[in-house]
Amino acid sequence: MTQSSAAPAVERRDNRHRYEILVDGKRVGLTAYRDRGEQRVFYHTEVDDAFAGQGLAAQLVHEALTDVRRSGKRIVPVCPYVAKYLTxxxxxxxxxxxxxxxxxxxxxxxxx
Known part of the structure; x- marks a missing residue:
């Protein structure tokens, strides 16, 4: 497991249809989506194995869903991780x- 001194940051990458979580400026995870009208359909989430167990996937998804709310869109959780997070x-x-x-x-x- 890799530890970092910098706080993880989540960034939306519209050109790649995903949100990325960065540690020390390096992408260590992502949640991918496609927009369908007013819906943001999340279909895949992953975090590098070296960063597993640090809560990064939860932080990533939380910030992504918060961004969806701010944008006025709706969430469709095709991704099993996002679906589980919503429960x-x-x-x-x-x-x-x-x-x-x-x-x-x-x-x-x-x-x-």
């Missing part, structure tokens, strides 16, 4: 939409 953090329930077969078909087309 433990009910403060985002008011902006969460269910994963539907239509959303999954659309996402499959988007991702090719």
């Amino acid at each position: 433990r953090h009910e403060e985002f329930n008011d902006i969460a939409d269910p994963v539907t077969p239509e959303v999954l078909r659309w996402l499959g087309t988007e991702l090719g």
